[in-house]
Amino acid sequence: MADLLDGVVYTETIVHSATPQFAADAPYQLAIIEVDSGRRLTARISGERADIGDRVVFVEERDGVAYYCKR
Amino acid sequence: MQGVPTIDAILKYMRPVAVIGIGKTAFGVLPGDLRSLAVEAITGALSDARVNASAVQAFYLGNFAGPSFVGQNHLAPYIGMAAGFGAIPSTRIEDACASSGSAFFHAWQSVAAGIYDVVVAAGVEKMTSQGTPRVTEILAAAGDMAGEGRAGATFPALFAMIARRHMYEFGTTRRQLASVAVKNHANGAKNPLAHMRKIITLEQALAGKPVAEPLTVYDCSLISDGAAAVVIVPVEHAARHTSRFARVRAVAQTADHVALDEKPGITAFPAVRSAGEQAYSMAGLGPHDIELAELHDCFTIAEIVASEDLGFANKGDGGPFAEAGCSTLDGRLPINASGGLKSKGHPVGATGVGQICDVVMQLRGDAGERQVTRHRIGLTENLGGSGATCVVTILEAA
Numbered sequence: 018m019a020d021l022l023d024g025v026v027y028t029e030t031i032v033h034s035a036t037p038q039f040a041a042d043a044p045y046q047l048a049i050i051e052v053d054s055g056r057r058l059t060a061r062i063s064g065e066r067a068d069i070g071d072r073v074v075f076v077e078e079r080d081g082v083a084y085y086c087k088r
Numbered sequence: 089m090q091g092v093p094t095i096d097a098i099l100k101y102m103r104p105v106a107v108i109g110i111g112k113t114a115f116g117v118l119p120g121d122l123r124s125l126a127v128e129a130i131t132g133a134l135s136d137a138r139v140n141a142s143a144v145q146a147f148y149l150g151n152f153a154g155p156s157f158v159g160q161n162h163l164a165p166y167i168g169m170a171a172g173f174g175a176i177p178s179t180r181i182e183d184a185c186a187s188s189g190s191a192f193f194h195a196w197q198s199v200a201a202g203i204y205d206v207v208v209a210a211g212v213e214k215m216t217s218q219g220t221p222r223v224t225e226i227l228a229a230a231g232d233m234a235g236e237g238r239a240g241a242t243f244p245a246l247f248a249m250i251a252r253r254h255m256y257e258f259g260t261t262r263r264q265l266a267s268v269a270v271k272n273h274a275n276g277a278k279n280p281l282a283h284m285r286k287i288i289t290l291e292q293a294l295a296g297k298p299v300a301e302p303l304t305v306y307d308c309s310l311i312s313d314g315a316a317a318v319v320i321v322p323v324e325h326a327a328r329h330t331s332r333f334a335r336v337r338a339v340a341q342t343a344d345h346v347a348l349d350e351k352p353g354i355t356a357f358p359a360v361r362s363a364g365e366q367a368y369s370m371a372g373l374g375p376h377d378i379e380l381a382e383l384h385d386c387f388t389i390a391e392i393v394a395s396e397d398l399g400f401a402n403k404g405d406g407g408p409f410a411e412a413g414c415s416t417l418d419g420r421l422p423i424n425a426s427g428g429l430k431s432k433g434h435p436v437g438a439t440g441v442g443q444i445c446d447v448v449m450q451l452r453g454d455a456g457e458r459q460v461t462r463h464r465i466g467l468t469e470n471l472g473g474s475g476a477t478c479v480v481t482i483l484e485a486a
Contacts, residue, residue, distance in 0.1 A: 028256070028354065030248035031301040032240060036225040039240045047245050047300075049349045057349040059236040069256045082239045 022075035024052035026067050060085050095369045102200035106326035106333040107318050109137025110445040115314035115433030116283040122158050122214040126167040129315035137319040141172030145204040148195040149180045150188025150211035151437035156226040158214050184230035189440025189470030189479030193341040199320050210317035213435035223311050230473040232347035246348050246474045247387035248300035254355045264407030266293035268388040269306045276427020278457040283312045283433030307388040312433030316442035334448045338482040340366035346476040357475035360397040367480040375399030379462040382443035384471035385428040394469050422460045440470035451485040
């Protein structure tokens with residue numbers, strides 16, 4: 018399952034000003050991932066910063082949000 | 089194109105429409121409440137048009153989030169009765185930051201279709217009663233809260249991701265983004281109704297505090313209070329009121345996916361392209377006929393993308409176009425002579441009609457220090473969310 022969800026960073030940003038809900042997370046990396054099926058989804062990237070075009074692997078789903086890290 | 093009315097049908101059956109009155113409050117941190125701001129703008133537009141409130145036959149109000157910002161719903165009759173409209177159809181329209189562009193589109197339809205002869209379109213937002221974190225949260229709800237919102241996307245974050253991709257695909261630079269902010273601040277400093285009348289330098293803009301990388305505070309529009317209103321009538325009646333009316337040569341409204349990750353690409357807005365194409369077709373004009381434009385610079389990258397989508401610059405060249413000064417007050421095509429959302433302010437529900445007021449002021453030659461030299465035909469582009477609603481108008485001096 019996890020392999021199916023791996024993909025490439027389509028675009029990304031580091032969010033510094035967050036909503037109150039995510040203020041404790043800031044700064045955090047938000048990205049649109051193009052998964053290998055071709056679909057895109059908005060996800061978080063944890064750990065090392067990833068750039069557009071970098072391959073990322075699916076780590077976990079938490080509170081309905083997918084987390085990825087740079088491979 | 090699916091869902092697009094044939095322009096021939098519109099031109100055959102619809103009456104030409106004119107804007108005969110404009111009214112705006114200042115934009116900024118204002119003491120007035122939501123209703124008094126809206127009434128001030130409407131009263132100004134009626135007085136400018138020399139029309140009594142009792143003569144207005146329908147009222148369309150753009151407002152994004154009155155319920156969230158100030159806890160007030162049912163805004164159209166709430167404001168309409170205070171403005172003296174009486175028992176006329178009064179409707180609030182919500183299309184995120186394109187709410188009053190959309191209100192104008194629907195008001196125009198009702199006059200163009202021959203249903204009403206005197207209609208008011210207005211927009212209002214009261215944002216500064218909330219702190220920035222809460223405002224960020226309210227604005228985020230114009231995105232897809234089940235997807236991108238849940239992952240932590242704010243509006244600056246969505247446009248930051250658009251900017252990053254635009255940089256990646258076309259080589260757009262931070263300096264090019266910053267040049268949009270510098271230009272719009274220079275223009276806004278000349279606008280007595282602007283929120284932030286402050287000239288900034290390129291160095292300042294580049295060194296701004298990051299909001300969502302690569303965007304800094306200088307790439308983001310302002311959190312403002314404000315209202316704007318226009319009075320529209322059929323062109324055949326316009327001369328009875330004023331010789332200084334503006335012809336509505338075209339209005340088009342389009343839609344697209346709300347979620348950024350559902351769009352096929354994010355460096356162009358299909359809604360802006362199709363609204364622009366429809367508007368040009370309806371007016372029988374092209375990008376080269378436009379002499380001034382108010383574009384929806386909620387973020388600097390949004391002005392760059394819109395300048396490409398509307399055909400003012402080639403795809404990917406919006407950054408160099410801005411950096412080379414093509415869109416300054418004395419440039420080839422002045423963009424956001426008012427100061428734009430960046431400097432004039434962005435009371436979201438008021439922005440679309442506010443842009444129309446700013447263009448009409450230019451068409452009349454009433455824009456003072458920021459008056460552009462060629463001012464016969466102007467365009468407005470009002471964007472909702474990350475491109476899910478777009479309203480484009482083309483206006484011509486009488």
